[in-house]
Amino acid sequence: MTPLSSAINTFSLPFGEQRNAPLYGQDILSVNQFNREDLTYIYRVAHEMRSIVERIGSFDLLNGKILANLFYEPSTRTSSSFTAAMERLGGSVIPINNVQYSSVSKGESLPDTVRTLECYADVIVLRHPEVGSCALAAQYAKKPIINAGDGIGEHPTQALLDLFTIFEELGNPEGLSVTLLGDLKNGRTVHSLARLLALFNVKLNYVSPEVLKMPEEIVAELGKKKVKQEAFSELDGILPETDVLYVTRVQKERFASLEEYEQLKDLYVITPETMKAAKQRMIVMHPLPRVGEISMDVDDDPRAAYFRQMEYGMYTRMALLAMVLGKA
Ligand code: CP
Secondary structure (H helix, E strand, C coil), X not given: CCHHHXXXXXXXXXXXXXXXXXXXXXXXXXXXXXXXXXXXXXXHHHHHHHHHHHHHCCCCCCCCCEEEEEECCCCCHHHHHHHHHHHHCCCEEEEECCHHHCHHHHCCCHHHHHHHHCCCCCEEEEEECCCCHHHHHHHHCCCCEEEEEECCCCCHHHHHHHHHHHHHHHCCCCCCEEEEECCCCCCHHHHHHHHHHCCXXXXXXXXXXXXXXXXXXXXXXXXXXXXXXXXXXXXXCCHHHCXXXXXXXXXXXXXXXHHHHHHHCCCCCECHHHHCCCCCCCEEECCCCCCCCECHHHCCCCCECHHHHHHHHHHHHHHHHHHHCCCC
């Protein structure tokens, strides 16, 4: 029996915070704060969360703890998976998904809003349209801030769940060829995932039109770490050697011109025909939502991992909440 299972089996006993535990009390703002040792620990806990949920559904590890879910941008997966994660661990959630109905609409600043919420909650999950907003919130908050997406900046918990998906589906990512496809300019999930994968010996293939290519500063940052990177405008050439195909949506909300968006939105569409050229042992991932870049006909292909990916997200977020609150 693992230490966490053992604790779960005795959860009626008082179970104190482990102040020297990894991530205890820390903000989660960027994937750059993690090393491979951290990832090993997070994924051990996430894997165990998965097995516990599959066995008993929920348990009282975070009984009495409160999460504030503060979303200034729309979300289905991130918001609801953090809620599910907290509730499966016995904690509760203050949901603020419509900031127009909060005091934000009266002009309250982000620093004041987070300092308000931390009076009531033990941890704050924040999504905001501006790059750097979560780092700003963390300067003011004493309780941990978890970045749930800051504009086109980062989405670290998405990258952590993406990598957990790769571990669970294909094993250790060492030596894999990972192809990132679509809107690599505005897609914060690919920015975070590329940085996280830089901890492993992977090859990164960037497939996008010129105007949506991976930002130069990220390519340069990974170049300094000697990550193998190559850019393409078409998928065909690189698909046969790809182990992970990570598809992204062209982000309408980030375009100034609707006309430009319309020209680019259907540039790449994954269909059953596309999948014929792919390896048998590979996976297709997508942070979702999708708006046509993967045909629904692909969903029954066992290589389509994007629905399983969402479930891995809940286990990863259960692990992160337990860790920042000193319970894992
Ligand atoms: N992947 C993701 O961030 O989805 P939501 O926008 O629905 O949270």
